Amino acid sequence: MARLIAKRLGQMLLIMGVTSLLLFAIFDTDQFRRQIAVSELGGFGVATLNAADYEGWLEKKGLNEPFLSRYVTWVGDVMQGDLGRSIEKNMAVSTLLADRLQRTAILASCFFVLMVPISLTLGVLAGMREGGRLDRVISIVAVVTTSIPQIATAVLLTVFLSLGLGWVPAKSAMVGGFSFRELVLPLLTLLIYDIGYVVRMTRASMAEVMSANYIRTAVLKGLAGSHVIVGHALRNALIVPFTLIFLQLNWLLSHVVVVEVFFQYSGFGRMLYEAAMFGDIAVLQAATLVAVAVAALSQLLSDIAYILLNPRVGAAG
Amino acid sequence: MDTHSPQAATASPSPILECRNLSVSYETRAGLVPAVVDFNLKLMPGEAHGLVGESGCGKSTIALAIMRYLGRNGRITGGQVLFEGRDLLTLSPTELRRVRGADIAMIYQEPMASLNPTLRIGRQLAEVLTVHQGLDRASALDRAAAMLERVRLADAGRILAAYPHQLSGGQQQRIVIAMALLANPKVLLLDEPTTALDVTVEAGIVDLIRDISTEFGTAMLYVSHNLGLILETCQRLTVMYSGEAVETGPVDEVFRRVRHPYTRGLFASIPVPSADKASRPLVTIPGQLPSPTNRPHGCYFGPRCAFFEPGRCDEAAVPMAQVSRTHASRCRRIAEIDWDTPAAGAVTREETKIGRTVLQVEGLSKRYHAVRANEDLTFEAREAETLAIVGESGCGKSTFARILMGLDQATSGSISLMGEELARLPVTKRDRVTIRSLQMVFQNPFDTLNPSQTVGFQIARVLRRFGARMSEAQIRERVLELLDTVKLPRDFAGRRPRQLSGGQKQRIGIARAFAGDPAVVVADEPVSALDVSVQAAVTELLMDIQRRNGTTLLFISHDLSVVRYLSDRVVVMYLGRIMEQGRTGDIFAPPYHPYTEALLAAVPIADPTIRKRKVVISGEMPSPSNPPAGCPFSTRCPYAIEDLCERTVPPAQLFGEGHAIACHLPRETLLAMEPIILAADSLNEANNHHA
């Protein structure tokens, strides 16, 4: 177990190093520097700048140093917990990041609290009797919800629930402070797709277990149907979906971008989007680090869950 | 002759379990396919009844139908299943649950798959009692521990706390048996309970099952494809063919007075280790099993039957007819067939002349890290000779084959094929001549044929690869010749593998192996994946071609009966080492190596007149990664000499004509061994009995 953790953390650091270096390299062009200048000083301001003044501005911003030395400085700062300043928002990246991550964490927690029980229940119910009526209904719905692109779900939900029925606000900017009602649409958009996906996986796993020989043994021992399901099928059937659920953390982080931007919810995803549009390199770098960390962590949790749930692996490792 | 057990004869005359005209069908895309037709069975209390037949004959379906567990697409389409007079087919789910596991329990083919991988053994056992007898967990566990002792599993505490994957196959099967016995059922259904196990482990389980039936008085329905096993464990048997019972009666009577051509064919096509080809040549059953969707009219066995009479056998369905009060057969011509003349078609073969040494193996070892897959193998094979390499799984016989074929390299030692050193020469570095002279027939012909190409094309490719200068016309001609050789119709050249049956595919495999006229052919369990009635024909074919071409055949097998039948010399392996080698006659007669002795005693024999001396060995083969320092067999050997065997590798003792036994036992002890198989006064007696 300890080796596994060390391995995953090592992988994480490696990927962090490579991606941040790549990002630095991508943004290390004259054109890009000029773009930053334009967005900070305004197009007119830059146009009136002479070459020497521009150089001075670059020097002031520390943008004219050689690429590698800037990267090394950045790494050193990060090690000390200094993530730099956002050029666009003119504030410390750490402050910005903490605020935005917190928002997204609220969204994510609500998402998991609803997604996990709903999809596992539906998946198990469907897989219990493969081909039964309940299975067919659940499976068809799950296929439909997973085949609609998220942006379409977002539009449809806005049109029906907000513009049509007026139940919830169409945007989630939360200008007047935090509001659960504003959370409904982004949450639903994420849930509709992902529940369908996890339901399908759970169903497949459950159906496979139900056709296993040891389930036959349990039935022919004379156990009641409910006892067979709860006592024999569930633990085996949930191994795969459980590990999958941890991986949804990673999935969520990328899909939150679309949803937050669409509903103007000021979370991590929207921050990432804006930083990318603006070329706010310090913010982008920090966001990338977070994304890599989340990916590695969800992979690690998923591995650990698998080991804990599956005695066959646990004994060997 | 009355073969009922005493209980059966004196106890209540009404059967404990009875099937009346039971019919089962499966729903498939092609419609409703009958799997079992009009099946009748009377199982008396305490009686063991064998249900024997080849794959797809419906025998397992019957066991599952009795339990009413047929999956989503199985349907019981008619008949009754009476348990103590009550029809199980009309029970409510709750009533059915009370019968399952408590009155009727089942033992399955694959013990590993039959146990829940994520629950401890204790919990899985205790459950039976908490559910059926309302015991609390603690006393249920106590009873489970006691039952483990009765199925001869030591260290109950550890086993109860273990997960299934931590136990060996034999232990798992004992657990499944213990689980079935816990609620003291009146009927046990055993569905191929030992098929997945090695022979010596199987022998232990069979012994246990036999003891259980006497000790607990449980009635048993024993389903198996192994006729020998059924003869050794049951009092009565029913032979199934393509969904129908074709013959039923007391074991001895059916054996001595066979009254169905299929049963007779089955007996004649199974080699027994007491006989070689001279005293009891195999008789093959022609043709193959009909597919369930396409059964012939009238008698299902008609197309393969030597006594088929048009107009009678292919008219209406053939009914069961009584032969005696207890014995019945589904044949129209019982009265007309001369049952005492041995079945025709037996071929007597001349002894072939064994030539010079072709293959020489010297001190060959193969290690994978700690695992000693092969240790110090030394033997040779000569021209036109069949050398059998025998052993159970894990004995290293397949590793040797891989090294020989160049799929793996030896750690040390040498293999020389007509002077060329091959032990460390991978197949990619071997020249064409070597590859061509060393060919292989695989266990699973299915895996080695390319499904998208015709059979003819695949044989032709082999011919081209061997680089013999042949024109396309010559190649085509040679392909057809090869089809003739393996006795397949010439138009099979245009077929694809999926249009062939298992036996036909194996014939193609043989044709490919012999296409380049090789010097040595390695056959790795070539018939063990095939149905019993097809095995004999493929075995005969392989021998025929080998003899005709003077090929050296390395026959790798776990089946001593087949080995006795076709090999000239035998090498017995255990845990990577050679235990004994010698001429076939010497191996099957004393002096034996203790392992060979156990192996011989373990083989079920399809001849109830043969008596075997009982040899009890316990346990299972140790892990090859942790073998004993001395004799590999020392952990199980009943003769093991303390402080010697487990420490020192035994020397090979010679007993003349290349017969070598690797054992510490004194020569006199080895020489004083009694024969295992007390050969039959059988055939004569059977005939006399009838006359």
Ligand code: SF4
């Ligand atoms: S009924 Fe005819 S075809 Fe069938 S087994 Fe008897 S003799 Fe052979």
Ligand code: SF4
């Ligand atoms: S050497 Fe010892 S343990 Fe090995 S077979 Fe002979 S008597 Fe048994």
